[in-house]
Amino acid sequence: MKLNPVDISKTASASSIVFEALRKAIIEGDLKEGEPLRQDEIAGLFNTSRIPVREAISRLEEQGLVKTQRYKGAVVSGLSxxxxxxxxxxxxxxxxxxxxxxxxxxxxxxxxxxxxxxxxxxxxxxxxxxxxxxxxxxxxxxxxxxxxxxxxxxxxxxxxxxxxxxxxxxxxxxxxxxxxxxxxxxxxxxxxxxxxxxxxxxxxxxxxxxxxxxxxxxxx
CATH class of the missing domain: 1.20.120.530 (GntR ligand-binding domain-like)
Structure with a gap:
């Protein structure tokens, strides 16, 4: 997964940091349409738990940048x-x-x-x-x-x-x-x-x- 990870294990705003990193990667095309966002993998990249990752993905879904698909979980949204x-x-x-x-x-x-x-x-x-x-x-x-x-x-x-x-x-x-x-x-x-x-x-x-x-x- 093409991201710029940060060690945020001791950071209070872990969710916001993950959110901004994912948002930037999606907007700039580093994360492609349909690419899955695996919570365990992202949590490992940022040295954090799945909780802030889940919160970040929920915020991205609210903005239409991510959608949840059956059997696949969260993926980068496309545009019709x-x-x-x-x-x-x-x-x-x-x-x-x-x-x-x-x-x-x-x-x-x-x-x-x-x-x-x-x-x-x-x-x-x-x-x-x-x-x-x-x-x-x-x-x-x-x-x-x-x-x-x-x-x-x-x-x-x-x-x-x-x-x-x-x-x-x-x-x-x-x-x-x-x-x-x-x-x-x-x-x-x-x-x-x-x-x-x-x-x-x-x-x-x-x-x-x-x-x-x-x-x-x-x-x-």
Whole structure:
């Protein structure tokens, strides 16, 4: 099993550490769709008991990253076109409103940090970094809204689709288009045009959804 284990035998937050390690491995594709999560093996890797492992897996199941199958136990969840469409429909409702609310609160420092994220995304030739760099750009802009509950919902939605979006960028050569769309969103934010930033964000999400749904069978 491909994980970065930590000796947490004397750590009070063992469940949280296991949860974050498994979550990261799933999102980044180190744990593949359908791969079983064997509690004994994971507990051994982290030098802990099965109890925090079980708790971590339950949290992952609540987020849709893990599912329990008969006779197999917990396995990494896949994503159907219908589920992907539902997630992106939710994002298209929430994220434009978040950025619309964020634009009036954006300082020059926030915009500069977002530009640095955009440039890092565009400059990277390592597909393993694209998912996080993409999220860094959007998160930097959204954070100015102060809508923490909305931001948590967006994070959970992105966790569910992140590994597929990364694969999509590789297979569809979508980096240039994503960069151009990111640049347009940032420029709208820079000029204080909240309505335009919201509309561009909605279109950006719709474009990604169309490509992902069309190619999801090839992304597994």
């Amino acid at each position: 076109p219908e589920e992907a469409q539902e997630i992106f429909d939710l994002r298209a409702l929430i994220e434009p409103e978040v950025i619309r609310r964020a634009v009036p609160q954006m300082t020059p420092e926030v915009l500069e940090q977002a530009r640095q994220c955009l440039e890092a995304f565009s400059a990277s030739d390592d597909p393993l970094t694209w998912g996080q760099l993409n999220r860094d750009f959007h998160s930097q802009l959204y954070a100015a809204s102060g809508l923490q509950y909305h931001l948590d919902v967006i994070d959970n939605a992105m966790d569910r689709v992140d590994r597929y979006l990364r694969a999509q960028l590789v297979l569809s050569n979508g980096m240039q288009r994503a960069h151009e769309e990111h640049l347009a969103i940032l420029e709208a934010c820079s000029t204080g045009d909240a309505a335009l930033a919201a509309e561009l964000t909605r279109a950006h999400i719709a474009d990604a959804c169309t490509s992902l749904v069309e190619n999801i069978a090839n992304l597994r």
